Amino acid sequence: MGGRDVSAAGPEIPLHEEIDIRLRADASSRGPVLFAFGTALIWLLLGTVFGMIASLKLHWPDWLVHQGWLTFGRQRTAHLNTMIYGWASLAMVGTSLWVIPRLVHRELRWPRLATAGIAVWNVGLLVGFLLILGGRNDGLEWLEMDRYLADPLLVIGGGMVGITLLATLAAREVGHLYVSVWYVFGAFVWFPVIFIVGNWPTLRGVESGAANWFYAHNALGLWLTAVSLGAIYYFIPKVLGRPIYSYQLSLLGFWGLAFFYALNGMHHLIGGPLPTWMITTSIAASVLMVIPVLAVAVNHHMTMIGRFSALRYSPTLRFIVLGAISYTAVSLQGIFTSLREVNRITHFTHWTVAHSHVGVYAFVTFALFGSMYYIMPRMVRREWPSEGLIRWHFWLVLSGISMYVIALTLVGVWQGLALIDPMVPFQRSVEVTLPGLWARSFSGLLLTAGHLVFIWHYLKILRGPAPARKIPPLHEARPVLYTGDGEGGSS
């Protein structure tokens, strides 16, 4: 039932009309989607460079130390902010603007407002990013961008995009709202609320810490996760040509996330100087996350079951399914980490850094790569030019992030065990991490190479030759397994 809007053609609408609706939807969102994706990739490239520099600096501490803007603390911060607010958020904006018209069978309303919103967001991010490098930041993790000069532009820009989505939703020509709509819509309501609360200027002391981690956790849970799950819910049934397994599980997964995830933030401060009830609330909510997480995992798995071989034929599905698996993995790991007995060891270590990269990279970024593989051919009306580049991209980033996560998780545990033992000098907790820090830099090279391959391929599809086919590629209307070969590049 949940997959009704996604199946090849609803019983009520003849196929040619359905195709016509899609073509009009795609044409309406083309401008803002390409603008969002284009700027997202510029930020991805910048964020990659900053991440690489920050990683190298952890084992070469005397490298590039003579300018303030190159110091570790600013490079790391620039990396986080460009990746979250540049790459991930803008790629999510593009995906949202594309998917909502498709799901409500209407053209995107006011596409120019959306484009302007993306521009405003980019300006805000650029201001915040330059100020961070220049040594002006708000001092709160995930909220470093200047709350007066940069952040309002993100709220306004995001709001402009949100208004076009809401207007499109209001003009919908479908009765039922598909699960992806819930997530995308939720995200655009949640983001401004949590962002404003997180930036509230009058908070002091431990309250400031509480608001900080309320925001930072929800930036992942209610913004990045929400849109990425919306994309996953759209593309798995879409590519397979098979509806989502269970509407009830979709409901449970969504409302469970909305209710429990929002309360998780204080598990970043376990053992810290906050009232215990706050931390306990967050631990309890974290444990309860097992309900929506398993609901979503079972739902996706049962939709995929028997069709895993389709991963070979669809780059979209490869990235999307790995993203979905990573969502389950990162959530279960998060629940595990929020237990006090685990947290007393892993807190303050590289374990957490690895964990956040499972979330933002293996889950969110993979889901976004998968989305872009599907959306781009429909925006520029031509296929991805090279299967080889897709394979290189996939294997480079998959090996890169795997190595990253394994290395930092392991040294994180060693670091934690050294820190918890007062007989072990602090020096030891630094030394045990060094192999992991080197491995992380190496994995960073793999990720950088993967990103360069993808960006190169993106430029190729943008500038490619005139469309090879008159009819847009709509083979997704049929189950991938039954199509011939040669179409793997576009689904």
Add this chain to the structure above:
Amino acid sequence: MTRVWLLVFGVVATVSFATIVLVGVPSVVLQQVFVPEALSPYSETELRGRQVYIANGCVYCHSQQLRDPTFTTDVLRGWGDRASYPSDYVYDAPHLLGTMRTGPDLINVGDRLPDRTWHLLHLYDPRSLVEWSIMPAYPYLFEEKAPGDVRPDDTVVPISGPRAPEGKVVVAKPDALALVDYLLSLRRSYPLPPEVGGPGPAASAGGAQEATSP
């Protein structure tokens, strides 16, 4: 789901509930936090140093919080005499609790390392003092001057050995001096009165046993 209003109501309700529980209620409750007499507000220089600390991202490697001794060994490690409480942060805006210990905790660094010159040397070249350190060097917080150009009010950093610049002396810029002032102000080992560990919201933070037994 077919109704947009239900979706709107639901998503607004869940996030509002979480905001009230984790931000709203605490900010009301924590207004009654006990202000320790031993803790003085930051001086102007210390506040400037705090901004230098923020600008250069010290918080990404250094925490400023000690957890309950019944829970971890932060205190046994010698980072302070007791766990941290909300009262220790009444003058902190924004908070700098931190989430990483790539470097040691700093909540009592002013007690542990009270020597100003040590800090200046350490900021200029961490490995000259701590061989295994992976802390970045911060030479941009200092300037190199010809010995003749040094003014009487300059703070000369006594660099020696192979890393000393040839024929020049190293002088701390105001940012470095302010940062060290801030670091030296981080002393949160004063005893807290038992009532902080008694009734009220601060009581439950970090464990009551610690606060009630001096």
